[in-house]
Amino acid sequence: MGDTLLNTGAYVARPAAIPTFMVSALLLGVGTFTLVREHRSRESRAFALFTVVAAWWMFAISWMYLAADASTALAWARLAILGIPFLAPATYHFAVRVLDLEERRSAMVWAAWLYFAACASALVGSSLFLSGVRDWAWGPYPVLGRWSLLFTVPFVALLLLTLVELWWAWRRSPPGTARHRARAFLLAFLVGDLALIDFLPAYGLPVHPAGWEAVAGFALIAAWAIWRHRLTDFSPALAAEQLVRATSELVALCDHEGLVRFANPALCLLVGASPEELAGRPISELAASEVSKLTLGNALERDRITNEEAELVGRDGQTVPVSLSACGLRDPNGFRVGTALLARDIRYQRQMQAELARRAFYDEVTGLANRALLLDRIRLAGSRVQRSGERFGVLCLDLDDFHQVNEAFGREAGDELLANVGSRLQRVVRGDDTVARIDDDRFGVLTERVAGAGEARDVALRILAELEPPLTLRDRAVFPSGSVGIAVSRPDYDDPAELLRDAQAAASRAKGQTRERITIFGPGIREHAVSALEMAGDLRRALAEGEFELFFQPIARVADLGVVAVEALLRWRHPRRGLLAPAAFLNVAREARILPQIGWWVLEEALGRLAAWRERHPTSAQLHVHVNLSVEELTHPELLRRIEGILARTGVEPRSLVLEITERTLLHRSEDAIGIVDALRSRGIRLCVDDFGTGYSSLAYLGQYPLDVLKIDATFVRAATWGADGATILETVLELSRNLGMVSVAEGVDTAAQLEHLRRSGCALVQGYLLAEPMPASEVESRLAAGASLVTSPIARLRD
Structure with missing residues (x-):
């Protein structure tokens, strides 16, 4: 038979062989490519096995079509029969792999392979199964005997079982990729089963065998499904x-x-x-x-x-x-x-931790030590005094008219002035001395090992002399000046804050002098205590006679500048000194122990105003009010009772009240504060940590408190537009707030550049002079009545 098959004279050209040859090559190519491309897919291996079996069938059938005599055609028909019976188990095996049913159908798969292997042997070796070939218009074609039904009937049954399995899997598949995949394979097998038409001429029906089309369609659709849906074995x-x-x-x-x-x-x-x-x-x-x-x-x-x-x-x-x-x-x-x-x-994490730790002890604007670090250095110096008897001095520089620089040139220019003054101070002091920024416009200097007040005074003279040269801000010359207060250590000093406070009191006294503007703390400074006592009396009178009033500053969404809340800001309309901000009297109120009473008034007034606005103006129905809570109020035994009473009287629901608590306040009485904060939040009141980033620790306490809002200090906002480091820190803080489930509010937003940066960084809310200055309640009322936005800045409204 081998010589006959290799004899070129035993073949003639017939068109019917062309498509079957092409499909044979296509099957091998698609199967091999899929196996290489999807080598991790178990389905690709089963698919490749099918393509090999089908390719052999097409290859042998092609040569059968070309046979010039019956014996050659019969030889190729018997070779084709070696592949045809295995098409059914190969198809079923592939479907079982696709449907991930190998464990449940393994016995069926093995039985199919064994049965059809026996059928292949019988077809090749017995004329009862393959009785010969018959010439048709397209060429010779095998003739199956009646015993071949033992092969064809199970063959068709197994293919139908395959379709049932695929259809059932498609019906059960959830929407999405799994359903698309099941539908694609169901279509592929439906198309492939059309190849059964090739059995008809084998039983004498004059139907042209076009099974090659169905097999090619099956292979292409199945390969596409494997490539498209990545049927990887996700073990x-x-x-x-x-x-x-x-x-x-x-x-x-x-x-x-x-x-x-x-x-x-x-x-x-x-x-x-x-x-x-x-x-x-x-x-x-x-x-x-x-x-x-x-x-x-x-x-x-x-x-x-x-x-x-x-x-x-x-x-x-x-x-x-x-x-x-x-x-x-x-x-x-x-x-x-x-x-x-x-x-x-964790290199990046450590860098961020180090940076946040640095911000806890260093001023962001000047790079100098902050108040916390200065107090720590004073404490260490005091410990040395106890051991060695050496003295040290604390100086306080209070700049003149700093607020005017901010108003005239903007806060950025004010920051530039502060940084310049800080650099000048560092040039004056010795290497082991400490220069710190302790307040908005105040600097502290710790001078180690001074002989007495005279030597400390010499340092103060050098400081004032260093301030004399002008600097240029916005193309204008600015002449910085200030007053210096001095406090020299004594054996009875045991509190670093007291020594610094005495230096500050001396600096305040020096402001009234017209000559060298240096004051050394002494008995005469005690007169300021009398002044503070008088102010304490004025505060009590102001509380009784209604001299306090509230201003309100809007808090708006970054996305559209829609106002969601207002912060209540206390002002004192003093009969002689005019309108005073809290900085002018809160310290006195704290020392006079009347700060809680002022705080109760602020809460009552703020919630009363909110209730009135909601009643008269439906547009303010969702407005919230932020009220600052001092450490004295937070730890006051009547806090909860007072707040509940005010809410009941005003009719404002608790969730509309946001209490702002500075991180310093939380850290001051952390153990007491945790229980109080829990109690407030359990009543539906929302809590905000104010001035985040300015306390001793900006991270440790956040996980301890059930806080809702994180108010980012203005120094973070300003630093974000100065360079990559500042921007990275701001984004880290915003990410922290999101991870903790807190709403972020950036305060101190003064420029459009800052607002745009916050928008890109994903900050939720903003507050600052760019949107609006604090306004009296009457102005809020008039704007709500007119249907106008509380965002008053023309620059800010450009974003609408």
């Missing part, structure tokens, strides 16, 4: 392998001796070594210190560790801090065979 092992290789976390697998057996690309990149170079090395060699070696050793011995810090040796020998977790690996018998190590590079 846990595959997912774990892909995640380990793709993650930016550092992953290593070690054996029971601590030798590296696997290192993912992230770890290899960090340490500058290939997986082959790391394999077999002790994991301890990656440690940058003995302490880190101990940490890694503990990880290899213990069943589990979580987030323990260690240091690794990175590329070029640099030290890389990591947060390390590990768990033991055990075989099915429970014996430990190794350890899985997972580490996270």
Whole structure:
């Protein structure tokens, strides 16, 4: 038979062989390409098996069509029969893979393969199954005997069973990718089953065999479905392998001796070594210190560790801090065979923590120490005095007319002035002295080891002399000046804040002098206490006679500048001194212990105004009011009763009240504050942390309190437009607020550039002079009555 098949004279050209040859090549190409392209897919392997079987069928049928005599045609028909019976089990096996039914249908699959293998043997070797060939118009074609029904009937039945399985899977598939995939394969198998038409001429019916079209259609649709829907075997092992290789976390697998057996690309990149170079090395060699070696050793011995810090040796020998977790690996018998190590590079986290810690003790505008750090340095100096008897001095520089610079040139110019003054002060003092910005326009200087007040006075003279040269702001010369107060340490000083307060009192006294404007704290300064006592009396009278009033500043959405709330700001219309801001009298009120009474009045007035506006103006129905709460109010025993009574009298629902508490207040009485804050929030009152970023710790307390709103201090907002570092810090704070589920409010927004940056960074709400200055209640009333926005700035309204 071999000689006959290889004899070229045994063949003649017939058109019917062309499409079958082409489909045979197409099947092999599509199957091979799919197998290579989707090598992780189990379905691609079953599909490739089908294409090989079908390609052999098409290939043998093509040569049968070309046969010039019956014996050659019969030989090729018998070779084709070797492939035809296997089409049914190959098709069913492919469908079972697609539907992920191998475990439940494995017996059926094996039975089909075995049965049709027997059919193939019978078809080839017995004339009862394949009785010969018959010439048709298109060429010779096999003739099946009556015993062939033992093959064709199960063949058709298995294909119909395949369609039923696919149809049922499609009906049960949820909407989405799974349903699209099931529908695509159902279509492919429906098209492929049309190839059954090729059995008709084998039983004597004059139907042209066009099964090649159906088989080609099936192959193309099925291949497209595999490519399109990525039918990958999503096993846990595959997912774990892909995640380990793709993650930016550092992953290593070690054996029971601590030798590296696997290192993912992230770890290899960090340490500058290939997986082959790391394999077999002790994991301890990656440690940058003995302490880190101990940490890694503990990880290899213990069943589990979580987030323990260690240091690794990175590329070029640099030290890389990591947060390390590990768990033991055990075989099915429970014996430990190794350890899985997972580490996270925390360099950026440490940088951010260091930056936030720096902001807690350093002023953002000047780069100098802040009040907290200065007080700490004074405390340390006081400890040295107790041991050595040396004296030290604290100086307070109070700048003149600083607010006028802000009003004339803007806050950015004021910040430039402060930074310039800070630099001048540093040029005057000695290296071990401390210069700090302690207030808006006040600087503190700690002079170590002074002989007495005279030497401290010499330092003050140098400070004032250094201030004399003008500086240029907005193309104009500005002549900074100020007053200096001095307090020299004494044995009876045991409170750093008291010493600094005395220096500030002396600076306030020096402001009234016309000559050198330097005052050393002494008995004469006590007269200011008398003045404070008089102001305390005035405050009590003001509270009784209604001299206080509230101004309101809007808080608006960044997206559209729609006003969602107003902050109530206290003002004192003094009979002699005019309209006073809280900075002029709150310290006196605090010392006079009447701050809580003023706070109750503010709450009553603010909520009463809100209730009236809501009643008269429906547009303000969703308006909230922010009210500042001092530490004295927060810890007052009547706080809850007072607030509940005011809410009941005004009829305002608790959720419309937002109490603003500075982080300093929260930190001052943290244990007491936690319980009070919980009680307030349980009553539906919303809580806001004010001036975030200015306290001793800007992160530690946030997780302890159930806070709703995070009010970002203006220094963050200004710094964000100065450079990349400031912008990064602001974005970090905004991300922190989102992670904690808090609404972010940026205060002190004074420029359009700041507003735009906040919008890009995802800040929710803004407040500041760019939108509107604080306005009296009467102006709020008139604007609401007129249907006008509380955002009064023309610049801000350009965004509408």
